Amino acid sequence: MRLMALLLLRCEAVLDLLTDLKMPRGLALDLREQRLYWAEDGAKKIRSATLDGQDLKDVIVKDQVQEAPRDVAIDPTNQKIYWTALCCGLRRADLNGSNEEVIANAEFASGVAVLDDYVYWADWMHGTILRHHVVSGEEEAIVSGLASPVDVALDAEAREIYWSDVGLGRTQRASLGGNNVQSLNMSWAIMNTYGMAVDTDAKKLYMADFEKTGELSGRSTDYSGRIIRTNLDGSGAEVLVREPSMSMPYGVAVDADASQVYWTDRKAGRIQRLTLMCRNGTKEVRSRTNVTVVSVEHGEVFHGSSTTMPCPAGYNGTVTFACNDDDLTLVRGKCGKRCAPGTVEYRLDEKDPFSRALDYPDMDDGEELPTDCPGSLVGTVQLKCQDGAVLLREDQCRAARSCSAGEFLLGHALIQHSAMDHGIMEPSSCPSGFEGQYFLQCQDGEVIPKHNSSCRATCDAVGSLWVDDGRVEVSHGKIIEGGKVKVVCPTGSAGQGVHLACEDGYINVTESTCKRSSFCQAGYINSGGASVFHDNLDDKEEIVLACPEGFSGSLDVTCEATTILTEGSCQKGCTSGVVILSDLTIPHGDVGHGQAVQLDCPAGYTGILPFVCMDGNMTCTDCLCIPKATGSSKRSDLPIAAFAAGVTAAVLLLLFAAGVLWHRMLKRRAMAAAVAAAVGDIPAPLSSSCLDILPKTGVRSGHSSTSAPTASSGRGSTASTGYHRADTDVFEVVIDPPCLPLYWATKAGIHIFPDPNRIAEVQQLMTDTWLPHFTRDRQLLGGGRVPIGCRVANVLRVENHRSYARYLTYKDALRLKRSGPCTPFPLRTSNRINLLDDDVNESYLFHGTNPESAQCIARDFFRMERAGSSAGSMFGPGIYLAENASKSDEYAKEGSGVYLGLCATLLCRCAVGQVLTVPEARDTREAVRAGGFDSVCGDRLKAVGTFREMVFFQEEAVYPEFIVIYTRVFE
Ligand SMILES: *[C@@H]1O[C@H](CO)[C@@H](O)[C@H](O)[C@H]1NC(C)=O
Numbered sequence: 014m015r016l017m018a019l020l021l022l023r024c025e026a027v028l029d030l031l032t033d034l035k036m037p038r039g040l041a042l043d044l045r046e047q048r049l050y051w052a053e054d055g056a057k058k059i060r061s062a063t064l065d066g067q068d069l070k071d072v073i074v075k076d077q078v079q080e081a082p083r084d085v086a087i088d089p090t091n092q093k094i095y096w097t098a099l100c101c102g103l104r105r106a107d108l109n110g111s112n113e114e115v116i117a118n119a120e121f122a123s124g125v126a127v128l129d130d131y132v133y134w135a136d137w138m139h140g141t142i143l144r145h146h147v148v149s150g151e152e153e154a155i156v157s158g159l160a161s162p163v164d165v166a167l168d169a170e171a172r173e174i175y176w177s178d179v180g181l182g183r184t185q186r187a188s189l190g191g192n193n194v195q196s197l198n199m200s201w202a203i204m205n206t207y208g209m210a211v212d213t214d215a216k217k218l219y220m221a222d223f224e225k226t227g228e229l230s231g232r233s234t235d236y237s238g239r240i241i242r243t244n245l246d247g248s249g250a251e252v253l254v255r256e257p258s259m260s261m262p263y264g265v266a267v268d269a270d271a272s273q274v275y276w277t278d279r280k281a282g283r284i285q286r287l288t289l290m291c292r293n294g295t296k297e298v299r300s301r302t303n304v305t306v307v308s309v310e311h312g313e314v315f316h317g318s319s320t321t322m323p324c325p326a327g328y329n330g331t332v333t334f335a336c337n338d339d340d341l342t343l344v345r346g347k348c349g350k351r352c353a354p355g356t357v358e359y360r361l362d363e364k365d366p367f368s369r370a371l372d373y374p375d376m377d378d379g380e381e382l383p384t385d386c387p388g389s390l391v392g393t394v395q396l397k398c399q400d401g402a403v404l405l406r407e408d409q410c411r412a413a414r415s416c417s418a419g420e421f422l423l424g425h426a427l428i429q430h431s432a433m434d435h436g437i438m439e440p441s442s443c444p445s446g447f448e449g450q451y452f453l454q455c456q457d458g459e460v461i462p463k464h465n466s467s468c469r470a471t472c473d474a475v476g477s478l479w480v481d482d483g484r485v486e487v488s489h490g491k492i493i494e495g496g497k498v499k500v501v502c503p504t505g506s507a508g509q510g511v512h513l514a515c516e517d518g519y520i521n522v523t524e525s526t527c528k529r530s531s532f533c534q535a536g537y538i539n540s541g542g543a544s545v546f547h548d549n550l551d552d553k554e555e556i557v558l559a560c561p562e563g564f565s566g567s568l569d570v571t572c573e574a575t576t577i578l579t580e581g582s583c584q585k586g587c588t589s590g591v592v593i594l595s596d597l598t599i600p601h602g603d604v605g606h607g608q609a610v611q612l613d614c615p616a617g618y619t620g621i622l623p624f625v626c627m628d629g630n631m632t633c634t635d636c637l638c639i640p641k642a643t644g645s646s647k648r649s650d651l652p653i654a655a656f657a658a659g660v661t662a663a664v665l666l667l668l669f670a671a672g673v674l675w676h677r678m679l680k681r682r683a684m685a686a687a688v689a690a691a692v693g694d695i696p697a698p699l700s701s702s703c704l705d706i707l708p709k710t711g712v713r714s715g716h717s718s719t720s721a722p723t724a725s726s727g728r729g730s731t732a733s734t735g736y737h738r739a740d741t742d743v744f745e746v747v748i749d750p751p752c753l754p755l756y757w758a759t760k761a762g763i764h765i766f767p768d769p770n771r772i773a774e775v776q777q778l779m780t781d782t783w784l785p786h787f788t789r790d791r792q793l794l795g796g797g798r799v800p801i802g803c804r805v806a807n808v809l810r811v812e813n814h815r816s817y818a819r820y821l822t823y824k825d826a827l828r829l830k831r832s833g834p835c836t837p838f839p840l841r842t843s844n845r846i847n848l849l850d851d852d853v854n855e856s857y858l859f860h861g862t863n864p865e866s867a868q869c870i871a872r873d874f875f876r877m878e879r880a881g882s883s884a885g886s887m888f889g890p891g892i893y894l895a896e897n898a899s900k901s902d903e904y905a906k907e908g909s910g911v912y913l914g915l916c917a918t919l920l921c922r923c924a925v926g927q928v929l930t931v932p933e934a935r936d937t938r939e940a941v942r943a944g945g946f947d948s949v950c951g952d953r954l955k956a957v958g959t960f961r962e963m964v965f966f967q968e969e970a971v972y973p974e975f976i977v978i979y980t981r982v983f984e
């Protein structure tokens with residue numbers, strides 16, 4: 014919850030510096046002049062404003078789209094601005110825009126940065142990082158072999174250059190001379206990291222990153238972006254800003270002194286700023302119970318972190334502040350005011366006329382102190398210091414009870430006393446026959462002797478002594494000094510008698526066995542689980558005892574010569590409550606044991622329920638409620654069925670949620686594998702059962718010239734086939750689930766991720782099959798200019814398990830259709846990329862499209878209903894693929910957004926099967942069906958010297974395995 018709150022606060026903390034800009038891209042700060050400069054692509058301008066977004070100026074204004082600036086860099090020392098554009102070289106000018114000059118040819122330059130007379134830039138087309146010395150004019154490529162580097166950032170202190178390569182989805186750094194290239198740990202990134210900036214002091218790297226989240230509707234909501242900060246090696250990534258409205262953050266710049274980060278949002282057309290530090294000072298917080306305002310001192314706090322400070326003197330506690338942007342907020346803790354020594358007034362209640370004073374010492378906030386009740390009150394009360402005020406808690410004070418008149422046994426003297434108030438002490442002389450003084454005090458209802466009270470019987474008087482705890486009175490005569498007397502037990506008591514001795518003028522009771530007789534001791538009688546108390550009973554005394562609450566019946570008790578005789582018994586009744594009849598709840602009142610009641614079914618049901626209370630349980634042998642509406646029985650099965658259905662639904666929901674989590678986990682693993690692949694690690698291997706039967710050579714990429722063994726990647730799901738290994742061992746294996754290509758990293762779902770290891774070979778395949786022929790389609794679709802080649806920016810591997818399973822099933826069906834293998838049909842792509850199944854003429858073929866559609870097809874299927882929709886369908890409505898990359902390029906379109914300037918072709922696995930070759934354009938569907946063919950080769954190469962096209966009429970005959978993102982290369 015707290016994290017959520019922090020995120021929300023962060024959103025509010027971002028400042029919109031400038032809005033309504035037209036596609037701002039690169040951004041740079043001039044900290045000497047305290048101004049910011051940015052390339053505004055859509056306006057074809059470089060503009061400038063103060064760091065607070067005031068004093069807007071146009072610095073460079075261009076007319077042509079190609080001249081629109083992409084990125085800017087500032088050299089504050091020489092007061093120069095450098096920028097890149099789609100064309101026309103890397104340029105620079107004075108900060109006011111004058112003295113514009115071209116300083117390097119720098120075609121395809123994207124990000125630019127300046128340091129010490131060197132200007133560095135990324136060439137996204139050729140995959141190089143270059144630098145140019147502005148004085149000597151020397152120019153060199155310091156790093157090459159990249160895919161699509163877009164932005165560069167410099168660490169002036171560590172003398173390093175950073176760049177993001179969106180083609181390979183990774184971020185790297187090297188020394189300024191290009192040595193020691195390292196890939197940063199960027200596994201968290203979505204890989205559309207277009208902007209980068211280094212905070213040299215704090216040793217942090219800032220990046221703008223975004224992903225496509227919606228359909229490409231052209232709105233800013235198609236994207237979702239974030240500003241990320243990491244350590245310089247890419248570790249410790251944290252998302253600084255993730256606003257719902259953040260669309261496509263692009264250029265990033267950081268002002269280390271002011272701890273502020275600036276970025277452009279290309280799609281949302283604005284520049285925003287986040288302040289990354291809260292300054293030292295004092296923060297006012299309300300005290301714990303909001304009675305006072307407390308000023309807490311704190312130091313500097315960085316954005317996104319928190320500080321815990323002790324409360325000032327006079328308060329207890331600590332408070333934790335979190336810094337969000339430049340705003341410090343209290344996130345945890347309280348300051349509670351301490352309590353200075355004092356007095357509270359105590360009254361028993363509002364009506365109590367007496368006010369008593371309770372003193373307390375210095376107390377900490379929250380401290381509790383148990384204290385005796387004041388004045389004449391008895392009990393204890395807790396004093397609690399709460400934010401400066403002392404409260405009384407657990408108040409157990411009450412007025413003490415007084416003592417009623419009665420008897421008190423002191424030694425062997427039975428003393429009568431009158432009623433006494435609590436605390437009152439009465440000194441008295443001992444009764445006649447006894448000598449001494451006593452003090453009785455009434456303590457909260459109890460009479461207690463004090464101050465060595467004692468009464469001693471004297472030998473020289475006739476009198477009485479009390480034994481057996483005062484229950485038996487023994488009379489005695491005078492006893493001579495040293496004399497011993499035995500007195501028999503008086504009437505109403507039994508025993509051997511009482512022995513008295515006179516010593517020093519006083520009588521001692523040396524032995525007494527007299528007990529009050531014919532007397533039943535107080536005690537408990539157990540009956541039917543109830544425990545019933547009776548008092549002392551005299552001989553022959555008879556009483557009737559009621560059973561306790563919750564029981565019925567009564568006990569007739571008689572004392573018969575010290576023995577208790579009982580008649581009658583107690584039975585446990587049923588106290589009011591509810592009975593549960595299947596899922597119906599039916600209330601009932603108190604029901605005595607053995608008593609029967611008729612309960613009613615609840616509203617909506619009918620039926621009579623004869624319940625009986627037996628020893629505390631409501632029982633009914635055949636109770637039944639029937640719903641009124643349908644008349645069907647509602648015993649217990651119906652509600653239980655409903656309950657079961659509910660439980661099932663809940664379990665299904667849980668399973669579904671678990672499934673979603675599982676799917677996410679797989680996706681993360683796949684991402685991790687892709688990232689591992691991107692840094693050159695081997696992808697995670699698949700299940701061992703598949704590995705065993707796959708050929709050990711040739712499955713990895715490469716232009717294998719060895720012929721494919723019988724076993725090959727991707728056998729059918731139900732096939733049970735003998736496989737021949739190189740060593741001619743023959744063994745049977747049932748393959749289930751379908752074996753996947755060895756290099757796949759996932760086992761389920763749909764995943765698309767970069768496969769940079771493929772770039773080189775796919776580039777080679779496209780180059781080898783690129784024939785710059787001019788065709789009718791090229792004229793219709795491409796506007797005429799024929800590219801002489803292409804440059805592969807990235808290869809994405811499609812692991813669409815559903816679609817691949819369909820493809821495998823289709824291949825199996827092809828095999829079953831005929832007894833032997835299909836007539837071989839060599840294509841220009843044969844024996845490239847991977848080893849495939851020759852028996853069904855499995856081949857790789859190209860299908861040109863745009864990057865967005867390529868993703869859709871890869872995630873879904875080729876759709877027959879859309880077949881031939883984008884180009885003429887010369888050979889009937891089907892899926893058209895080409896063996897020449899240049900043919901598929903005719904149908905390729907440049908993408909937008911992230912894919913601006915980029916085309917896509919799908920490199921598909923195709924089950925070509927038996928081929929019908931036709932030279933002229935005509936609908937071939939009927940001929941294919943009639944002749945038992947599986948595909949058509951439209952041979953326009955033979956006919957008019959252009960290309961061969963392969964046409965398929967089954968969606969599942971084609972599996973798009975790679976999405977190739979490329980740019981066209983013109984002369
Ligand atoms: C903040 O810190 C600076 C330097 O450390 C100090 O000069 C200044 O007085 C401090 N300000 C407050 C409000 O504590």
Ligand SMILES: *[C@@H]1O[C@H](CO)[C@@H](O)[C@H](O)[C@H]1NC(C)=O
Nearest residue numbers: 299300301302303304305306
């Ligand atoms: C705290 O007290 C102030 C004024 O005494 C009041 O405006 C504020 O709403 C109180 N806040 C809370 C959380 O009770």
Ligand SMILES: *[C@@H]1O[C@H](CO)[C@@H](O)[C@H](O)[C@H]1NC(C)=O
Nearest residue numbers: 326327328329330351377378
């Ligand atoms: C409360 O504050 C006082 C003085 O500032 C300190 O001595 C005491 O230990 C604190 N008590 C608690 C519970 O933190």
